[in-house]
Amino acid sequence: MDLRPHVYGVPTASYPAEYFKDSAWQNVRSSDGKYYLLKAVKMFSLGDIRLICPLNVIQSYKDSLSYQVLDNAYDDNVRAKLQDAVSLCRRVKGQELLTLEKLPQVETTK
Numbered sequence: 001m002d003l004r005p006h007v008y009g010v011p012t013a014s015y016p017a018e019y020f021k022d023s024a025w026q027n028v029r030s031s032d033g034k035y036y037l038l039k040a041v042k043m044f045s046l047g048d049i050r051l052i053c054p055l056n057v058i059q060s061y062k063d064s065l066s067y068q069v070l071d072n073a074y075d076d077n078v079r080a081k082l083q084d085a086v087s088l089c090r091r092v093k094g095q096e097l098l099t100l101e102k103l104p105q106v107e108t109t110k
Contacts, residue, residue, distance in 0.1 A: 002042040003058055009035040009098035015090075022088050024054035039103060043089060050097050053089035060085035 010020070012034055020027045026039040041058060044051035064082040068074040 001044065003061070005039060005041055005055055005058075005103035006099050007101040007103060008038045008040050008042075008052060009100050010038060010092055011035055011096050014096055015092070019090055022054070024056050024088050026054070035098070037100065043086070045094070048094040050092050050094050051089050052092060052097070053086060057082075057085040057089065 009030065012029065015036070017036075020036050020038060025036075027036050029035065030037055038052065039055055040052040041055065042050055043053045043057065043061075060082045064078050067078075
């Protein structure tokens with residue numbers, strides 16, 4: 001897991017435009033049109049598989065690490081927000097994922 005924001009390049013030939021269509025990805029195309037340039041974090045790596053997520057997952061993940069004793073509604077709400085955030089995560093092949101630029105840390109609210 002790497003929650004440091006980066007700009008990642010993913011080849012357009014390997015993934016349909018709909019894969020990254022949500023505005024949370026803040027995606028643009030490279031000047032040659034061969035890559036989606038995505039502002040994202042890497043949530044998971046195993047072998048050749050990478051799970052990248054839009055930046056909005058950072059706060060949801062950090063919030064999910066806290067809990068309130070005997071308050072199931074709070075826990076359920078936090079988990080639901082995390083589930084919504086990670087629903088936008090996408091699996092990409094490791095050899096296709098280019099790490100292009102490290103972005104400043106995202107400010108989190110507490």
